[in-house]
Amino acid sequence: MTETVVDFPKNFKKALGDGQLRHNLxxxxxxxxxxRRTLFSDLDVFEKLRERGDAIRxxxxxxxxxxxxxxxxxxxxxxxQVHWAETPAEAxxxxxxxxxxxxxTRVIKGKSMVSEEMHLNHFLDERGIxxxxxxxxEYIIQLDHETPSHIIVPAIHKNRDQIAQLFxxxxxxxPYTEVVEELNAIARQVxxxxxxxxxxxxxxxxxxxxxxGTLCLVENEGNGRMCTTAPPVHIAIMGIEKVLERLEDVPxxxxxxxxxxxxxxxxxxxxxxxxxxxxxxxxxxxxxxLVLLDNGRSKIWADPELRHTLKCIRCGTCLNHCPVxxxxxxxxxxxxxxxxxxxxLTPQIEGLKNAGAMAxxxxxxxxCEEVCPVKIPITDILRRLRTESxxxxxxxxxxxxxxxxLNATESLTWKGxxxxxxxxxxxxxxxxxxxxxxxxxxxxxAVGIVKKWSQSRALPTFAAKSLHVLAKEKGxxxx
Amino acid sequence: xxxxxxxVYFFGTCLIDLCFPQAxxxxxxxxQREGIQVVYPQKQSCCGQPAYNSGFPDEARTVARQQIKAxxxxxxxxxxxxxxxxxxxxxxxxxxxxxxxxxxxxxxxxRVFELNEFLVTVLDLKLEDRGQxxxxxxxxxxxxxxxxxxxxxxxxxxxxxxxxxxxxxxxxRECCGFGxxxxxxxxxxxxxxxxxxxxxxxxxxxxxxxxxDYGCLMHIGGALKHRNSPIPAKHVAEFLxxxxx
Ligand code: SF4
Numbered sequence: 001m002t003e004t005v006v007d008f009p010k011n012f013k014k015a016l017g018d019g020q021l022r023h024n025l026x027x028x029x030x031x032x033x034x035x036r037r038t039l040f041s042d043l044d045v046f047e048k049l050r051e052r053g054d055a056i057r058x059x060x061x062x063x064x065x066x067x068x069x070x071x072x073x074x075x076x077x078x079x080x081q082v083h084w085a086e087t088p089a090e091a092x093x094x095x096x097x098x099x100x101x102x103x104x105t106r107v108i109k110g111k112s113m114v115s116e117e118m119h120l121n122h123f124l125d126e127r128g129i130x131x132x133x134x135x136x137x138e139y140i141i142q143l144d145h146e147t148p149s150h151i152i153v154p155a156i157h158k159n160r161d162q163i164a165q166l167f168x169x170x171x172x173x174x175p176y177t178e179v180v181e182e183l184n185a186i187a188r189q190v191x192x193x194x195x196x197x198x199x200x201x202x203x204x205x206x207x208x209x210x211x212x213g214t215l216c217l218v219e220n221e222g223n224g225r226m227c228t229t230a231p232p233v234h235i236a237i238m239g240i241e242k243v244l245e246r247l248e249d250v251p252x253x254x255x256x257x258x259x260x261x262x263x264x265x266x267x268x269x270x271x272x273x274x275x276x277x278x279x280x281x282x283x284x285x286x287x288x289x290l291v292l293l294d295n296g297r298s299k300i301w302a303d304p305e306l307r308h309t310l311k312c313i314r315c316g317t318c319l320n321h322c323p324v325x326x327x328x329x330x331x332x333x334x335x336x337x338x339x340x341x342x343x344x345l346t347p348q349i350e351g352l353k354n355a356g357a358m359a360x361x362x363x364x365x366x367x368c369e370e371v372c373p374v375k376i377p378i379t380d381i382l383r384r385l386r387t388e389s390x391x392x393x394x395x396x397x398x399x400x401x402x403x404x405x406l407n408a409t410e411s412l413t414w415k416g417x418x419x420x421x422x423x424x425x426x427x428x429x430x431x432x433x434x435x436x437x438x439x440x441x442x443x444x445x446a447v448g449i450v451k452k453w454s455q456s457r458a459l460p461t462f463a464a465k466s467l468h469v470l471a472k473e474k475g476x477x478x479x
Numbered sequence: 480x481x482x483x484x485x486x487v488y489f490f491g492t493c494l495i496d497l498c499f500p501q502a503x504x505x506x507x508x509x510x511q512r513e514g515i516q517v518v519y520p521q522k523q524s525c526c527g528q529p530a531y532n533s534g535f536p537d538e539a540r541t542v543a544r545q546q547i548k549a550x551x552x553x554x555x556x557x558x559x560x561x562x563x564x565x566x567x568x569x570x571x572x573x574x575x576x577x578x579x580x581x582x583x584x585x586x587x588x589x590r591v592f593e594l595n596e597f598l599v600t601v602l603d604l605k606l607e608d609r610g611q612x613x614x615x616x617x618x619x620x621x622x623x624x625x626x627x628x629x630x631x632x633x634x635x636x637x638x639x640x641x642x643x644x645x646x647x648x649x650x651x652r653e654c655c656g657f658g659x660x661x662x663x664x665x666x667x668x669x670x671x672x673x674x675x676x677x678x679x680x681x682x683x684x685x686x687x688x689x690x691x692d693y694g695c696l697m698h699i700g701g702a703l704k705h706r707n708s709p710i711p712a713k714h715v716a717e718f719l720x721x722x723x724x
Contacts, residue, residue: 009667016671323654327671361665363658363672364532365621380573386534405534414530418538421493421524422545428521434497449663456670457662457701460498467491467500471519476489476507478521479552 006334008357015332024159025329032153032320035263036371053256054375056249057311064301067210067243068292074213078275080288088118091293095120095202095235098289099129102233104199110217110224111135112204113151113314114237114293116336120202131202132194134223136187143170149330151337152261152316157329191223201227201285205238206313207253208290211246215290217271218257225269234285236273240292241301241310253313256373260315296349303397305384309344311374316341318368318378324361333358340368344381351400352389359385431466438462481601486516488550488590490558490567493525494693495714502693502714506559506594509720513602522549528566531574533660540574547571547580547587555601556591559716560692561623564593569626593623594716595633595691608640610722616646616685618676618699618712620692621654633691633715640722646683650675657698673702680710689715 015021040046060067072082085091091114099107107124109115109131121131121142133142137155141148144166148154155163160178167186168176174186203224207216215236217224228234244250258264277284300306319325319339330338335346335355343358352359364379372378385399390410392403420427438461444450453459465473472478487510491503507517523546531539546567550556558564568591575584598604615637619630637645656662656672663669676699680688688703688710690696700712 012665013667016667323656323672324665324668327668360661361668363621363654363656363661363669365654365658366625367621367652367654370625383532383534386532387536388534390534414533414535414538417530418535418541421527421542424522424524424545424549427524431497452663452666453701454705455666456673456705457698458704460697460701462497463500465500467496467503468519468521470500470504471489471491471507472521474504476517476519479518 005354006357008332008334008361011332011334012328012361015328020159021157021329022327024157025326027159028153028156029320029326032262032317036260036317036320037263039259039263039265049252049256050373050375052252053313053373054311056244056253057313057374060244060249061241061301061307061310063245064240064243067245068240070210071208071213071243072292074210075215075290076213078213079278080213080275080290083289083291085291085293086295088293088295091118091237091291091295092120092123094289094291095237096124096127096129098233098235098287099124099200102199104233105129106194106197107131107200107202108194108198108227108231109133109135109138110201110203110219110227111138111154112202112237113148113336114204114239115202116148117239117295118237118293120237132191132198134191134194134221134227135219136184136221136223139187139191140166143167147331147336149338150316150319151314151330151339151341152319157331195223195226195230198227198231200233200235201229201231202235202237203228205236205242205290206257207250208238208243209245209247209250210243213274214247215271215273216250216254217273218254218267218269219271220262220264220268222269225271228271228273229284232285233287233289234273234276235289235291237291237293240294240297241312257313257315260317260371260373299397300348305377306348306381306397306399308376309341309348309381311376312341312345313374314341315373317371317373321367321371323363323365323367328361333361340378341376344376344378344385347385348399352385353401353404356385356389356401356405359389428466428468431468434462435464435466438464483601484515484555486518486554487597488552488554488556489517489519490523490526490546490550490556490563490591491519492558492560492563492693494697495559496524498697499693499714502559502717505714505720506557506716509594509598509604509716510557510602513604515602518552518554520549524549526563526566527574528563528570529659531566531570536574540578543571543574543584544580547583550587550590554590555597556587557594557597558591559594559714560694561593561620561627561629562692562694564591564629565622565626567591593627593629593632593691595636596627596629599632599635604636606636606639606719606723608642608722609724610640610642612642612644613687614644614646614683614685615718616648616680616683616688617651618648618655618680618688618690618695619651620690620695623691624652629691636719637689637715640719643722646685648676648679648683650679655695655699657694659694662698669698670702673698677702677706677708681708686710687718688712689718691715 527539
């Protein structure tokens with residue numbers, strides 16, 4: 001894959017300056033958050049449910065290698081064909097081979113974040129194969145040559161007017177309309193025809209059940225069902241972490257997923273795919289392929305702390321509740337997965353040099369952890385990634401590019417800080433000197449961190465007498 | 480309710496020590512007024528959080544060890560900050576998990592109380608308001624809210640003050656954007672967040688914004704001052720003392 005170099009500071013500035021974007025995002029995130037709160041209004045019930053979700057995901061991950069083997073065996077018994085891919089390039093090649101075997105040039109796609117991770121559309125496009133997104137949000141951004149800005153609601157950065165204009169500009173003979181029903185009808189009409197013309201359907205997988213070899217797909221528009229049933233060939237793509245042990249693990253997780261994502265008790269469609277069309281059956285694809293992508297997940301799995309990252313069920317609620325994401329949107333992060341989950345997952349996959357900055361875009365406010373339906377310790381993992389950025393000691397589980405940020409200035413600063421704060425006499429002297437300099441502080445030349453702070457905040461002053469001194473003067477005991 | 484101790488330690492926190500000592504003095508006075516003997520170890524400094532959160536756990540440990548030493552006796556440790564309190568109570572055990580001091584860090588953590596939490600759950604503090612009618616608003620620091628879970632304690636104290644009207648923020652649960660080094664490392668995002676927070680504070684019509692954490696207060700107060708707002712940002716300990724003197 002090509003090395004992506006993301007200019008985070010530039011992206012962030014641009015996003016923050018886009019008033020329309022911030023307005024759209026805020027409104028959308030508020031609605032999603034409110035719906036979720038309504039559904040999970042009883043906090044004790046929610047806590048019990050997510051403890052169960054956490055336990056199910058931990059149990060699955062503990063047995064990951066065995067469960068994947070069982071999944072392969074069961075799916076194969078059910079008549080599906082299972083493929084393993086170490087890298088996105090391998091996964092793309094597998095998809096291409098299947099598509100070419102059927103001489104297909106028209107692929108219809110249901111929403112899949114893993115296919116985004118593979119940049120599958122682009123890959124196929126370069127080889128003369130049209131991959132059409134059929135999820136309404138994905139369709140909208142594909143029309144505008146954009147990538148998803150959110151893992152659940154990919155076009156959330158756009159408002160109705162912008163979509164109306166886009167349809168008018170990009171879909172031939174489309175009159176301008178802002179009426180939601182009419183916009184839906186326009187998209188439906190385009191997509192209907194494509195569904196029937198599609199030769200291969202591609203979808204993601206929300207859960208794969210090892211016990212029964214069942215692929216579960218959660219969706220609201222029915223496009224997923226069309227993609228997985230109308231064309232003669234269906235390719236399902238999933239990250240290896242999505243496997244569950246038993247069928248009975250599905251209902252609690254489904255509840256957590258739909259409730260967290262959109263505040264729905266259940267989605268309009270829930271597909272359970274267990275085999276290709278059987279003899280005598282009238283519909284369904286003749287071939288079902290399952291592509292299992294690793295892309296760095298085994299490495300994450302090997303570390304007991306980082307492994308929690310893989311519990312994620314991609315509900316997206318951490319994005320909705322993140323004060324940083326709600327101000328930036330997904331595109332500013334520069335990678336497929338934005339927000340809190342993106343900030344812990346991406347640096348582990350792409351390496352700290354390219355993506356480590358994502359881990360610094362957090363105040364550790366913990367809003368994400370509070371809502372995460374599988375209790376991922378997001379802030380602890382972010383902190384771990386920050387630490388790894390400076391840690392040059394090589395261990396089997398070190399994150400890619402660990403230690404790349406180590407530099408003399410920062411190291412010395414923290415060493416000096418540690419010395420001062422662990423050496424009482426020195427610390428006292430320091431406080432005294434700072435106290436003398438205190439009133440001068442706001443007059444400091446605005447450079448470096450002073451400049452950064454001062455862009456929106458007045459500088460504090462150091463007190464003439466520190467609390468240590470005042471406490472002593474007041475006769476407060478020192479023991 | 481835990482038994483009322485005779486003596487407590489006070490952990491001032493480095494920020495209050497250096498920039499806002501009046502808040503520390505107010506905290507200690509509130510405790511002394513209830514007949515508690517307060518001990519302020521002169522060998523204390525910082526909880527270590529700045530290094531811990533910046534990716535320098537070794538340096539954080541060096542500083543944390545010094546605190547464990549300075550607060551060696553068995554007294555409860557009272558701290559006027561949810562953020563530093565969270566560091567001591569929830570992160571010291573993690574920081575020392577695979578170190579020889581693991582058990583010691585656990586014991587240390589179990590003695591930590593955030594100031595408002597202690598005033599309410601241990602002392603059952605009763606306040607009598609002596610001030611003029613005033614409208615105030617409250618900022619919850621994220622660590623006080625989510626790690627220490629002490630917001631109800633702080634607000635219950637404010638609600639005892641009969642002339643104080645507490646007007647809550649519309650987005651009380653949203654971070655102000657301080658985040659320690661985040662405020663300068665991601666200054667643009669941090670500024671966008673604090674600008675929203677300040678607007679929320681101003682729409683309440685409150686005369687003062689209160690909080691239990693000086694990290695946020697320095698940030699929010701600085702932003703208010705930056706736009707020449709007359710609203711001061713004040714530590715709840717100072718406010719409680721002023722109102723009841
Ligand atoms: S990290 Fe948690 S909240 Fe975020 S998408 Fe994954 S499951 Fe949802």
